[in-house]
Amino acid sequence: MTSDNNTTSSTRTALVTGGSRGIGAATALRLARDGADVVLTYVRDKEAAEAVVRRIEGYGRRGVALHSDAADAEAPAAAVHEAADALGRLDVLVNNAGIGVLGPIADLTAAEVERVLAVNVRAVFLACRAAAGRMADGGRIISVGTALSRYAGGPGGTLYAMSKSALSGLTKPLARELGPRGITVNLVQPGPVxxxxxxxxxxFAAGQRSATALDRFGTTEEVASLVAYLASSEAAYITGTEVVVDGGHAA
Incomplete structure (x- = not known):
């Protein structure tokens, strides 16, 4: 679903994976509010994705809702290429799509392990690889991890934390590789949102809330504001780093 607005050469463009709800939807809307045309991907909730597109259009920007299952090995690169083709180029990639399967390690099935690693690790790598070939110099790659990968989380979070921890290992060397082109690569680590x-x-909210210095959950808009800053020209000298937005959860 797209609007009829024409993309101009000065309009920045962005792909937000998993953009139909939560942090992804808030990020897509914030980038649009800041003047970007946005492609967002979704898996199941087409209606929610199209509702986000309508709100993007309300900011006078072009929006595209693209069905894409990150667990499919071909889907991440295809989404990058479709986004770049639809909007004329790609300036910003936000790797937001992710899944969490919680439970004792002995109870996790092989299928659950495969899917979590496919969505949270492989898909991010493949999207970054495709974006490196399509993105203009000066672009931005931002991945969404979790503060749970920075300290000992509760029992049952082993698989999820492991998968998100891999994004640290991706972010730093990729920032070095793409740095000569002015492309920054950063990782946002949200706490309880x-x-x-x-x-x-x-x-399970009470324990998470009390563990933060601010004694509250964060909002999706607060995370989106950080992503938008890292996507902006003002953050051109920030790369290869992890930025925590967790209310002091890991303090």
Missing amino acids: DTGLNPADGP
């Missing part, structure tokens, strides 16, 4: 998957009034 109020989303449909982890609501601030959910059954």
Whole structure:
């Protein structure tokens, strides 16, 4: 689904994976509000994705909702190429799509392990590889990890934390590789954020909230504002780093 607005040569363009809800939707909307045309991917909730596109169009920007399952090995690169083709080029890649399967390590099935690693690790790598070939000099690559990869989380988070920890190993050398082209590569590490998957009034919220210095959950908009800053020209000298937005959870 797209708008009829024409993309101009001065308009920045962005791809936000997993952009139909939560942090991804907030990021897509913030980038559009800041003047970018945005492609967002979704897996199941087409209606929610198209609702985000309509809001993007409300900012006078072009929006595209693209069905893409990051667990499919061909999908991440295809999404990058489709986004670049649809918008004329690609300036910003936000690797937001991710899944979490929690439980004791002995109870995790092989299929669950494969899918988490496919979505949270392989898909990010493949999207970055494709973006490196399509992105203009001065572009931005931003991945969304988790503060759980920075300290000892609770029991049951082993697979999720391991998969997100891999993004640190991707971010730093890729920043070195793409640095000569002025492309920055950074990792955002959110703490407890109020989303449909982890609501601030959910059954596991009290412990997460009390573990933060601010005694509250973050909002998706607060994470999106950090992503938008790293995507901006003002952050041109920030690369190869992890930026934590967790209310002091890892302090």
